Amino acid sequence: TIVQRQIMKGQAGDLVGIAGKAVAADSSVAVDKSQVLAGEQSNSSMLFENKFFLKLYRKLEDGVNPDVEITRFLTERANFSNVPAFAGALEYRHEKSEPTVVCLLQSAAMSESDGWALTLDAVGRYYERVLGRKADLQNQTTPPGSLLDELIGGVYPEKAMLLGQRTGELHLALASNSDDRAFAPEPFNAMAQRSVYQSMRASLRRAFTLLEKKLSDLSDAFREEAKQVLAAEQEILGREKRLLDRRSNASKIRIHGDYHLGQVLYTGKDFVILDFEGEPARALGERKLKRSALRDVTGMMRSFQYAAYSALWQPAMRTEDVPFLERWADLWYRQMSSVFLQSYLKTAAGAIFIPQNPDDLQIMLQAYLLDKAVYEIGYELNHRPDWVVIPVRGIKHILKSA
Secondary structure: OOOOOOEEEOOOOEEEEEEOOOOOOOOOOOHHHEEEEOOOOOEEEEEEOOOEEEEEEOOOOEEOOHHHHHHHHHHHOOOOOOOOOEEEEEEEEOOOOOOEEEEEEEEOOOOOEEHHHHHHHHHHHHHHHHHHOHHHHOOOOOOOHHHHHHHHOOHHHHHHHHHHHHHHHHHHHHOOOOOOOOOOOEEOOHHHHHHHHHHHHHHHHHHHHHHHHHHHHOOHHHHHHHHHHHHOHHHHHHHHHHHHHOOOOOEEEOOOOOOOHHHEEEOOOOEEEOOOOOOOOOOHHHHOOOEOOHHHHHHHHHHHHHHHHHHHOOOOOOHHHHHHHHHHHHHHHHHHHHHHHHHHHHHOOOOOOOOOOHHHHHHHHHHHHHHHHHHHHHHHHHHOHHHHHHHHHHHHHHHHOO
16 A cells, blocks of 8 residues: 555545555565564564565654654655665545544665664673773773773773764754755744753653652662752752853754664665654654754763663663672773764764863753753653662762762
């Protein structure tokens, strides 16, 4: 139906196949050679003969789907090759409202693993090297950079650097068309800055109210750390409020919106970026808003810390080794975040969405890092209470590294 651009008539509306420009009208999808993929959380997925990938949306909403819109733009307008190419979509059209996207068809992206699994493996190997030299490292409070580089190894930093480059290229592609109203960059003016700050302030109050309520549920060893972060609420708010004190020349653009290590595939040589739906909990219109590109950047930086701590909690890890390794987890996370960020900034240097003043850049990065970690506190308390240690320690490090 999709690749043949067919229309299936119904009583209340029609299913309309929309094929991508690069898909030949006589192409066929081998339905008899398909397989349903496991592991997808919010949608259903099928692979057709390793050629096409079909994503069936479980949550249907009237209006332009950002996943379809951005994937099609990157494929057909921006010629960005590090996404699975847009092959088509299926829309349900009826008179009383906007069309509803039912599914997205893309070229299949063959990969070795996703970015999350790739990173967990790299962190696990790093911990093995650290534990192998535990006697020598026991009293190392601040290891020299050369020692840390040796322990981390040279392979994963190159991947983090490549991911930073591809992220910068993604944002350059998304900001490349000023004629298309849906993608044209917009000024990050005083009104936009105030809106962002008000959203950050409300998120902080919600998350910290919940953390206060859940304090008694936390372990004795961790409760004191949580109290320290709660006591820093005004300091966090002050850091975020600095957004209002600057008049940044950076523009807002369309962004990924839910960017982390699980949203990229590693092919063995390169990264492919997936899933442009945005945060599932947000309304459709909100997910299509233009925002600072630094939201994506800080989302990925926070993902590095999650990987570092998640690797500590793998079944193969001995419980008695975890306290010793926690400090080394923080060192790895900060090092990889820095490698990723520097590569990104080098790739996007001079771009319309990057603050040209270094102070503006630092203020925005810190505000978005804090906001992301604050959001994570609320999420973890509601879904994985044992994981709330990650964003709490993340906030402590962000404030300390200012």
